[in-house]
Amino acid sequence: MMPTHPRRRWSLDALLAIALLIVLALVPVYAALAAQPFALTLATRILIFALAAVSLNLILGYAGLVSFGHALYLGLGVYVAGIMSFHGIDNGWLQLLATLAVCALVGALTGSIALRTSGIAFIMITLAFAQMFFFLIVSLSRYGGDDGMTLAAASRYGTLPLSDARLLYGAAFVLLCAALYGCRRLVHSRFGQVVCASRLNERRMKALGYPTFRYRLTAYVISAMVCGIAGLLYVNLTQFASPSYMSWTTSGDLIAMVVLGGMATLTGPLFGAVGMILVEEWLKAMTQHWMVIFGPLIVLIVILSRQGLVGLLRGAEARWRGTPGGPGSASPSAAGGETQ
Amino acid sequence: MAGAANLLSVRRLLKRYGGLVATDHFDLDVRPGELHAIIGPNGAGKSTLIAQLAGEIRPDGGSIHFDGRDITGMRVERRALLGLARSYQITSVFPEFTALQNVMLTAQAHQGHSFRFWTPTLRQPELVEPAAQALERVGLGSRLHTPVADLAHGEQRQLELAMVLAGKPRLLLLDEPMAGMSQSESRLMTDLLLSLKGQYGIVLVEHDMDAVFALADRITVLVYGRAIACGPIEEIRANPEVRNAYLGDEAMPS
Amino acid sequence: QEPLKIGFIGTLSGPAGALGQDQYDAFMLAIKQKGGKLGGVPVTVIREDDQLKPDQGVQAATKLIKSDHVPIITGVTFSNVMMAIHKPITDAKVFLIGSNAGPAPIAGKSCSPFFFSTSWDNDQLHEAGGQLTSDLGYKNVYVMAPNYQAGRDAVSGFKRDYTGKIIDEVYTQVNQPDYSAEIAQLQAAKPDAVYVFYPGGMGVNFVKQYRQAGLLGKLPLISVSTIDGSTLPALKSLAIGAITSAPYAPNLDNPQNQQFVQAFVAAYKRQPSMYAAQSYDAANLIDSAVAKVKGNVSDADALRAAFKAADFKSVRGAFKFASNQFPDAGFFRVDVVKGADGAELKAVSPIRIQKRANFAAACPLK
Amino acid sequence: MSLALVIIQSLNGLQLGVLLFLMAAGLTLVFGIMNFVNLAHGSLYMMGAFFAASLYNYTGSFLLAALLLVPAMLALGLLVEWVALKKLYQRDHLDQVLATFGLILFFNELARMIWGASPYYMEVPDFLTGAVNLFGIAYPTYRFVIISAGLLVALGCYLLIHRTRVGMLIRAGATNRAMVGALGVNIVLLNSLLFALGAVLAGIAGLLAGPILSVQAGMGEPILILTMVVIVIGGIGSIRGAFYASLIVGVVDTLGRTVLPSLLRSFLDRSTADVAGPALASMMIYLLMAVVLAIRPRGLFPVKNA
Amino acid sequence: MLLDVQKIESFYGASQVLFGMDLQVGEGEFVTLLGRNGMGKSTTVKSIMGLMAPARGSIRLAGREIAGIASYKVARAGIGLVPEGRQIFPNLSVAENLLATAHNLQKASQPWTLERVYALFPRLRERAGNLGANLSGGEQQMLAIGRALMTNPRLLILDEATEGLAPLIRAEIWRCLGELKRTGLSIMCIDKNLGSLLPLADRHYIVEKGRVVWSGNSQELAAQHAALQSHMGI
Ligand SMILES: Nc1ncnc2c1ncn2[C@@H]1O[C@H](COP(=O)(O)OP(=O)(O)OP(=O)(O)O)[C@@H](O)[C@H]1O
Ligand SMILES: Nc1ncnc2c1ncn2[C@@H]1O[C@H](COP(=O)(O)OP(=O)(O)OP(=O)(O)O)[C@@H](O)[C@H]1O
Ligand SMILES: [Mg+2]
């Protein structure tokens, strides 16, 4: 007997996300036609941060591990590429491999200590590890220390250098789409279900026979590795490696993107990254004291919406369709039950 | 009485909280297929005992053997995979998951490791089917896709049982499964447990004496962490010490 | 006439926002004084805040270059931002007129024909400090700086022109709030004088605590980039008695500076800092160069030659570019003395640096 | 290092610890006991310092400034709580992290708009200037004031939380707000007042730190991170834990800064030691925290509950 | 009439749970709510207690409208709650649990004290210094009752009054409730032990799908027991 599934239906937020991806895919065309190369740079930044946010969402949203130090892995990606090219290794594949290896290693090491704690202590210990690496990089004067260092040469994939803006953009776009799709599969897979359920009730999962620690650690490591890739792209965008990439405010920005977009939703990090960066740019253009507006705006969104932008969309959709949903009713989405 | 024939045998189990001895050199044997009830006043140490059997609390002394194996120091998740399944006194499920997903988690736990990253679980019949069957068995067949948060208290208790069953357990540790149920539902649950009886070893902790007397093969009475009596129903009912310490008038045949 | 677009990048927000603000205000003052024009061409300044984040700096630079198509960018407060944006800007053949940060590499092997500085290179600043300390006759000095590149540059620069003995050199954490432990430590070492480099808030912390330990006035304190126009308002009389080595002080006795200080005070109700002064110089440098090429900024070679001539009056007095396009300009002993609003900075005597920075030699430009 | 110096440095460590505790106490009320992650506590500290500095500069009296500061911070705390945070108690920590992150941005910029971007002036009051001579090293009198103020606050907080009925209610409310309300306590008001009390404590920390530190926008965050490290090491929600952890962190940090470099020099060559010393010293407390949490995941003095 | 609930309707999000509940509790009366699981008994209690606001309908306590007001005001007006699932404060000791919210706003002449509660539940005295989290389930239930009594209510509401209690203690609780009733306290009780409730209670309400489907006194209930049992599953 195979029970019937609830009917599949594209939700509003999924449709909007697809529309957004299509718009993003057209940015290079626009940039070329309108002679606005800056638009491409901005959009690349959005894609890269969206990728990092997707990786953070995996542990923050689905696994319920509030990491306040995720910028660490962004920074590791940046510095692995930076240091390798400093020593004349600009082979992109090698850099990618090294980034993945380093992030996995650091993730496994710090994760296995951090995962012993939970709640606020977890928030703090992830922050502490990020700070430790921050200070470590600051003291490496050979690689620029606090001042950072210019990327000696862009990563090269065969004959293709990532310093080509359009190539970089393409790579970021493809990787983001892949990450989104991968995340969707992952969350509904056996592994994903275990990770989500461990967030809801870890003790019960143990009683069911799951060694939860290793599943959560694996999720943490996967997330670290994906974020490392974002770092690798980022250093090619800015052509510069700086310890400030792994400062705690960057971690805060990433959290803001995930939460404002909608935690534990597939599309949330994408909306979050796009929204945050665009609003920031727009406010900056308006006033020097943009943060006086930006800060309260964050507070306002947090208060008004429990599920971030995606939550607002779903609420609107529910009202429009006249079905129960939105805040108040328990949302199965967080369990990975959405858009099966 | 001891020996390999016992599914579970506990010897001189000891647990202290500061000055309080919650489990005091406690012995217990559960035969395969036996329903063994544990009763006793509040704070006697029943939940503490169950938690030690399940592996959530580490005893300070004594031994626990399951199916001839010493599991005294074994971790919770290993015990669960051996077939030791427990339910909680306070309902403990995954509120944001649907009923089906909850039960599928149990099934999944017993199908090897879960480092499988790609196929959606809802498209894996080897998970969905046993889960749906278990739900059917406890009477939740129509609630498969209801998020658990929307289930009533009693239904959540039923779900709790379905989760236990889906794991192909060999010994059930049930801590007050009737708690918070109305009489009719208690009766349903009693019937359900009756239908399971004989297939699994069951350790039942319960204050609902109607249920205990309807179900138990043997009863152990726990007072201040110590077993003061152990035997078949009639023997326990008749025991004046038990009546004094625990039953009061309720044990009178009605 | 098509206005000339000039990009300004500075640290305008965050704790160090005052520095960038000084640079910006002075730059705008110069333009205002010239009727909204530089070199006879009307200018619009496009302002970008790097938030003291290198990636933000790069982003701002990219925007200025690719989207606004500016031919000239000025400002840049901090070394790390400068390191990040130097290459992208000069690679795009856009002129970068730095008015503060001067990290060693861009004065040396990474120098670029498109980069000019109206300030100094980091080492130069501290060579002057070392020279001053020697001149004052202190034989045993205790040296302190924050533990980052600029701090280490500071100490190595100091050592180059200081002839006495360094009892100990101590590197403290960046943005450390409390120095009481270090202050106890240095008292125990019994030096003749203490030399420190603590820019921004760190300086305020250090000097306050140094004063509270009763040391200021007893144990001479020589500092660089620690007590300046941006931090003095927070210290006021607490800093009286400190000696500093600086490229600028509001009381420098030249006509250009006198009118600058007067105009700056009138416009912004505060004394100009060295950041303001250097940025004012940058504006005047651009003014002179644009005038020389008659507003035709598209001819890069001509414009570069015009910059190189440095045909303007610096508020620091004599000013010319060395081969690496960093200035040969004055440094001064500047004391903190009792003044109008509690305390003011007063240049006492010029410092003659013995040796030129050795970076110019490393720079391939001639 | 001589014995005298060791004593002085321990005193310095103690003093830093007490300063940290002043922050940690207020934060523990809000963060540990109300179970509300308030990153904006650093901003309240900053506002306290600015208020105190302005009041002091305006009235010319430190004591008067201190007196006026309390109602000012109370009002600010109530306002912030009422406008922005009231709705967030029942939300998860993440929403709180984020909203208060937004508040940090707001307050830093606000301070910059009101008081300017450069550090703001504040000095030690005349009657507390001067230094005591300890073993030939001048030790500022004002530091003793900080130490005693911190100890007083520690005692007061401990008594409030553990010896009064309000304390019981506060602890009860941390785990089950709805139930406290259903038993007849105006938990909304209680929480507002508690938050405001946290703000006052932060303000007092700002007041005391103002004369020795630079009062400027953004001054709250470095100390906030340190304080949170303290709280986590001590065990979240425990005033006692926060107190001991503050002292431990203060001493470890101070000795790390002073002893470690000379220690390293004794067996590494000078230049390596100069690089490694400060780097290690700056990572010291984070290492300490990692070690503590690896061994005792709930901190040194965990609060016992479910 | 002490408590008068008229036609209240309550929702969780968009799903309606109460469809016009009506019930009354007189001064000094002992009333029970019966019904299968999930029928809305606890929701009724929460609505009365101000823990959720009913969308429609009125709730009067001694003539004063209390529907929708904050729960602490309801409590102060004189309702004491023993909630479903106990909800004692895990990080407070037993004594603190009792003292923290104690008050006597109704000016009861013989207010509840620690001593009286301990006399009622001697087990609690033994465990007085223990944290709430470290109590057994039954001890927690006793504590929850004691805690409600310490607010000196005029109306005591017990949701699942004896859940998880041993038979002896259960009997003890029934005896206490009887005694409390004699002192003039009004009681509203939800419990499944009909046998014990019948001699104690004055009137009964049977709840089904969010409304009252039967009400009557104990004799009537006893008389119709069999029929009601098969229909309503009480
Ligand atoms: N962590 C702990 N620390 C101290 N004492 C504890 C702890 N856990 C339980 N106890 C005490 O141990 C005794 C046994 O508790 P347990 O929960 O096992 O009782 P129980 O038999 O299940 O009672 P009930 O039937 O009421 O659920 C109780 O007196 C309880 O207060
Ligand atoms: N927080 C909630 N969110 C959504 N639905 C809820 C919630 N709490 C209860 N319900 C639903 O409301 C209905 C009534 O619940 P209620 O708890 O009032 O029943 P009850 O009569 O007290 O049952 P029980 O005897 O099991 O306690 C149930 O169907 C339940 O699923
Ligand atoms: Mg129990």
Ligand SMILES: [Mg+2]
């Ligand atoms: Mg109920």
